[in-house]
Amino acid sequence: MAPVVLTFPHPLYAEMVTHVLSNPAQEMCGLLAGRDGAVDRVWPVPNALQSPVAYRMDGPEFAAAMIGCDFEPLGIFHSHPAGPPVPSPTDIAEAAYPDSVYVVISLQTLPPSVRAFTIVEGQVEEVPIDILA
Secondary structure, eight states: OOOSSEEEEHHHHHHHHHHHHTSTTSOOEEEEEEETTEEEEEEEEOOTTOOSSOOOOOHHHHHHHHHHTTTOOSEEEEEESSSOSSOOHHHHHHOOOTTSEEEEEEOSSSSOEEEEEEEETTEEEEEOEEEEO
8 A cells, every 4th residue: 555645864855856867858767665655765767768758667777676675666756857747647557556656756847846646547646745854
């Protein structure tokens, strides 16, 4: 079951945002490991599509991240270089982990706008994010 609140220690939140800003022209992505809504590891994964409008994770980096998450990622994050911080129709259609939180990072503003959602059978619900000092 997905958490009611997604909690990041500030250094891990900053690590995730820094990763997506490392190539702002492309959608950047990765996994979040943790339990009970508390993130304890950020796993950047290359976008196999190298696209500004879509992402796909595969290859050895994705395999290592899935192993690190015990095959049950707490969250999946990706950026929207030119889009809003909400799941796109493609994000919703391709959401395959109903117990995970989907974090969308919009680069339309600086600092980036970061929001989290559950996506279950096409239904999207926002999940609050708490960033610990």
